[in-house]
Amino acid sequence: GNSVTQMEGPVTLSEEAFLTINCTYTATGYPSLFWYVQYPGEGLQLLLKATKADDKGSNKGFEATYRKETTSFHLEKGSVQVSDSAVYFCALSDRNYGGSQGNLIFGKGTKLSVKP
């Protein structure tokens, strides 16, 4: 079945450090890939997405590249800020050509804490 595996947290970084959160997936067909972010006390919100191989999603300084050969979609940011402290979820939407579209499948989330 389809699944998403992301690195376990928590991840603690100092401000301006480089961030990588690993995400790998297993899917049939041609999935779209997403990163969602959940700030404390809030619901999830879309951070970025990529719909085909080699696409790069980017937003707010975060980016992730859809790597079909390694089935990965790692999240990166060059210089994190305290305000980036949140839980980050990797997700996929399985897309079957000629068939019904898929729902989102989420990873377990990675908590990021950024210290000043």
Next chain:
Amino acid sequence: DAGVIQSPRHEVTEMGQEVTLRCKPISGHDYLFWYRQTMMRGLELLIYFNNNVPIDDSGMPEDRFSAKMPNASFSTLKIQPSEPRDSAVYFCASSIDLSGFRNEQFFGPGTRLTVL
């Protein structure tokens, strides 16, 4: 747009009581999702609707849980009778559709349920 609206934001009840959670999706969104989030199990999809019709309820834990969507602007998730293990944050989300590029789910702020 006000986004996805959920009520109540917090609910504390005693074991055995009936609990009803409410959701108003974003206008024009054809898909509505109910999720449950706990520390142990992460984010779980309970059920989702398309055009007010339940499509997949395989995530509903047991018969104590039921969900309805009487019209395009309102959905309820009911737990009867409630148990302490139902304590979690329940999220409602809506989406325009499930096709890869437009499969962005917009989440509500969640309802934190505590069953004593």
